[in-house]
Amino acid sequence: MNLLIQLSYFAAAVLFIVGLKRMSSPVTARGGIVWAGAGMVVATLITFFWPGMQNYVWMTLALLIGGGLAWYTGKKVAMTDMPQMIAIYNGMGGGAAAAIAAVELLRGEFHAASFQVLAVIGGLIGSVAFSGSMVAFAKLQGLMKRSLLFPKQQLLNLLVFGGALVFALVLMGADHPGGFTILLFFVLALVFGVLMTLPIGGADMPVVISLYNALTGLAVAFEGFVLGNAAMIIAGTVVGSAGTLLTQLMAKAMNRSLSNVLFSGFGSVAGSSDEADPEGSMKEVDAADAAVMMAYADKVIIVPGYGMAVAQAQHKVWEFAQLLESRDVSVKFAIHPVAGRMPGHMNVLLAEAGVPYDKIYDLDEINNEFAQADVALVIGANDVVNPVARSNPDSPIYGMPILDVDRAKNVIVVKRGKGKGFSGVENALFFLDNTRMLYGDGQEVAGQLIAEVKQL
Amino acid sequence: MIEGFTALYIFMLAGFTGYEIISRVPVILHTPLMSGSNFVHGIVLVGAMVALGHAVTGAEKFVGFLGVMLAAGNAVGGYVVTERMLEMFKSSKGARK
Numbered sequence: 001m002n003l004l005i006q007l008s009y010f011a012a013a014v015l016f017i018v019g020l021k022r023m024s025s026p027v028t029a030r031g032g033i034v035w036a037g038a039g040m041v042v043a044t045l046i047t048f049f050w051p052g053m054q055n056y057v058w059m060t061l062a063l064l065i066g067g068g069l070a071w072y073t074g075k076k077v078a079m080t081d082m083p084q085m086i087a088i089y090n091g092m093g094g095g096a097a098a099a100i101a102a103v104e105l106l107r108g109e110f111h112a113a114s115f116q117v118l119a120v121i122g123g124l125i126g127s128v129a130f131s132g133s134m135v136a137f138a139k140l141q142g143l144m145k146r147s148l149l150f151p152k153q154q155l156l157n158l159l160v161f162g163g164a165l166v167f168a169l170v171l172m173g174a175d176h177p178g179g180f181t182i183l184l185f186f187v188l189a190l191v192f193g194v195l196m197t198l199p200i201g202g203a204d205m206p207v208v209i210s211l212y213n214a215l216t217g218l219a220v221a222f223e224g225f226v227l228g229n230a231a232m233i234i235a236g237t238v239v240g241s242a243g244t245l246l247t248q249l250m251a252k253a254m255n256r257s258l259s260n261v262l263f264s265g266f267g268s269v270a271g272s273s274d275e276a277d278p279e280g281s282m283k284e285v286d287a288a289d290a291a292v293m294m295a296y297a298d299k300v301i302i303v304p305g306y307g308m309a310v311a312q313a314q315h316k317v318w319e320f321a322q323l324l325e326s327r328d329v330s331v332k333f334a335i336h337p338v339a340g341r342m343p344g345h346m347n348v349l350l351a352e353a354g355v356p357y358d359k360i361y362d363l364d365e366i367n368n369e370f371a372q373a374d375v376a377l378v379i380g381a382n383d384v385v386n387p388v389a390r391s392n393p394d395s396p397i398y399g400m401p402i403l404d405v406d407r408a409k410n411v412i413v414v415k416r417g418k419g420k421g422f423s424g425v426e427n428a429l430f431f432l433d434n435t436r437m438l439y440g441d442g443q444e445v446a447g448q449l450i451a452e453v454k455q456l
Numbered sequence: 457m458i459e460g461f462t463a464l465y466i467f468m469l470a471g472f473t474g475y476e477i478i479s480r481v482p483v484i485l486h487t488p489l490m491s492g493s494n495f496v497h498g499i500v501l502v503g504a505m506v507a508l509g510h511a512v513t514g515a516e517k518f519v520g521f522l523g524v525m526l527a528a529g530n531a532v533g534g535y536v537v538t539e540r541m542l543e544m545f546k547s548s549k550g551a552r553k
Contacts, residue, residue, distance in 0.1 A: 024481040053509030066528030074536030093530035099523025103507040241474035344486035351544035
């Protein structure tokens with residue numbers, strides 16, 4: 001039996017790596033999750049036969065409750081809310097790693113001192129990932145509106161973290177540590193996770209969720225060492241390193257360093273009043289004129305942003321794009337790395353509407369093409385097309401890579417109102433001579449554009 | 457039991473594997489891939505089951521129960537969400553009838 005268990009874990013580890021590898025290419029991505037899923041099923045089923053196991057009733061019950069709830073919520077959630085669901089499922093994994101650490105510490109029988117040290121570290125990381133992810137979820141879900149900043153915050157964080165570390169050191173050295181010490185350690189670690197995430201603004205949340213994802217992976221790997229479980233070690237470590245790289249890529253795409261994200265409250269200091277208002281005025285255009293401009297263009301590049309997703313306009317926009325294509329207009333979609341709530345989030349939303357992925361272009365691929373485009377249609381995007389990021393070193397978004405829509409011959413900006421973007425910075429694009437503003441809800445405007453083009 | 461340097465070697469190799477897998481990934485797959493890796497660390501479920509299976513005292517059982525529940529949520533939720541996202545990736549060849 002033991003051999004069979006080890007073989008199954010080995011197979012699971014292989015399946016996870018193959019699955020992840022397949023998920024990293026759009027052609028094979030759909031199969032990838034199935035491979036990884038098969039690995040999970042094999043590993044879970046064989047674990048029921050682990051020698052000397054008890055509490056099967058409770059185990060099955062916990063599996064059904066946790067799995068059932070997650071199945072239901074995962075099926076039900078809207079595509080726009082995906083990021084916070086990833087956060088919550090990830091937090092649960094961190095919590096589970098912490099729970100393993102707690103059980104092992106309560107039992108207090110470690111095969112070697114190094115395992116006790118790893119159990120404690122894994123517990124600490126897992127707890128932080130758990131409570132931090134829950135705060136991230138609450139923020140993205142809108143349950144918690146603002147980033148919370150208060151005086152002496154850094155000091156308090158440092159104190160709590162220091163306290164958790166002291167308890168961690170005590171637990172690492174203790175022979176059969178007491179229940180109360182263990183409890184206090186986990187409470188402090190959980191509180192630290194909350195405190196660490198509270199001051200971080202909504203725009204930085206994707207980076208933070210990705211970081212917690214990597215941390216959970218690491219915690220799982222550490223608990224894997226403690227339990228002598230190779231599947232956990234390999235899967236956890238792979239996720240830990242892949243997640244770290246992914247976090248760096250995301251932070252880079254947003255032009256934020258990781259320490260910047262973690263140790264400063266963005267949005268609360270940025271966008272202060274001393275920046276000069278851009279010159280010129282905003283010029284409006286109505287849907288009929290905009291439709292004519294695009295219907296007789298040779299090349300249109302559509303730049304969707306989170307505003308389009310909120311308005312649920314992606315289906316109409318794709319319908320409009322197909323209509324233009326039937327008139328021999330070349331239509332491309334340009335996606336900024338951080339469009340939507342997470343890198344790649346906008347691609348998922350467009351895919352949901354049926355836009356084939358080979359019509360969707362990255363920033364690097366398409367930025368040179370704007371100069372040849374007759375019309376750049378910006379729908380619900382703001383900061384990611386703000387030329388200030390190129391020109392004004394004083395702006396809080398200076399240096400962020402942007403889509404150069406201002407180089408297109410004409411720019412049409414579909415926007416609900418005259419407000420500022422997520423970062424609170426005024427957008428100079430709206431005041432340019434070649435820019436026309438088309439006010440209205442994204443979905444309604446797209447509908448009007450479709451109707452107008454059909455009448456031509 | 458996996459001990460000492462063997463453990464360290466596994467850790468090192470798995471670390472490089474993860475890095476290699478991600479290093480050439482297009483931006484459009486960042487969110488699905490994050491979700492996918494989130495699912496993969498749902499393997500913590502196996503550990504949580506072992507921990508609960510060997511729990512003796514009430515406190516151990518309670519924490520173990522919580523662990524299995526949370527881990528099951530991670531694994532199942534991670535799978536469902538990732539699959540839903542990836543289901544939508546089609547090439548234009550496939551989409552056009």
